[in-house]
Amino acid sequence: MNGRLIHGMVLASLSVFSVGCASLPDQGLNPQDPFETTNRRVSDFNDSLDRSLLRPVAVQYQQVAPELLREGVGNFFGNLADIWSTANNALQLKPMETAETGLRVAVNSVFGVYGLFDWGTRLGLQRHNADFGQTLGYWGVPAGPYVVLPIFGPSNVRDTVGLAVDMEQNLWTSVDPTATRYTGTALRLIDRRAGFLGMDRQLDQVALDKYAFVRDAFMQRRKAQTRRGAADKDDGNGAADSGKEERYDQ
């Protein structure tokens, strides 16, 4: 309980740090991004933190830790996350996604030794990620402006609240003793970062303005994930709006 409280407080102070600094909207050019000046500053902070600490550690981790161990770490925390995804898929009234992700948790928890081995994927059971921010969006809560959180990165006002709930609900949050919990959380963070090592340079290569590229992609993706109607019948992340595009080449 104490750990949960600390988690909540840390997250709350982080969001106050990023949103609060910008309580007066910046006079940016983009009406879609009222906190742009602050967001850019936090992005820079995250980037330098990544460059100086997280990325080098992740590189070391990938070189030193054997593949089997890294897979186990990813699978274990992935399985914990799948439990909460199952709940959120259910809250979003998606029976197929709920069943598939739920079955995955069952298979991996029992036969995969607490999720260390991912038998689910091998059996063709795929993960359908769903978080609480998505659930809120699904039920009509607007995303609000774009917010870049320190350490956590791209978000919006709604998803920041969602993230607090996600962390609260994660089983790892209630692990005792504290040392084990923090070591685990750090390991999870490093493992996830290591998973992106091949792709992080690409973002720099394809974007003209990395901040704008990430922002627009994030906002588009969250919108697609929370879209309702015919679109979410078979998946929650498709590009359902088949409206016509305006064309300028004619």
Add this chain to the structure above:
Amino acid sequence: MRTISTTVLFSFQQLLSVICGLGLAWALQSPALAQEAPDVFMQRLSTDMLDTVRKDPALKAGDLQKIATLVDTRLVEHINFRRMTASAVGPAWRQATPDQQKRLVEEFKVLLMRSYSGALSQVKDNYTIVVKPLRTPATEAEVVIRSELRGGNEPVAIDYRLEKTPDTASGWRIYNFNLLGVWLVDNYRTQFSQEINAKGIDGLIATLAERNKANNRK
């Protein structure tokens, strides 16, 4: 006598039609005959690309030279780069001179190929593409094709916007691409207008060229 001449005539007609058919197909790619349903076309094209990459270690490793060749020989004819560029540039496209438009298309194409090569280098052996059934009738001039990349621990949604083009073999051309809910062309719109507002169309061309040059040095 009559029987023989009919037979001869018949076989001659057959031969003629075969020759004509082959000739036509070869010369014109016989668009009216060979055109496919858009979902069939995308299933064929994406499976074909995936198979090609799987079989070639250099492509899998993200060898840009080889990927460029692959894209040029197999993919370019199926993509409308001009429309994609115009859409990313927005209203300013109409103010650009033909020469500026041409250069914008060239530079944007190189940049898009960079993203594509990055995606290809992530392909694993067990990946498959499943194209979903069409939602709109294939008779529409523009359709959205939805597909899923499977094989990883979670499915990856990949969608395409296709336009009907009677002048190509398949009858369809791609003009936008969606990865995980993000339309690629749309995602460049703000960045492009930022550049144009600050430095004009030539400024955007210069920035794109600079980015491509920097990417090549790496």
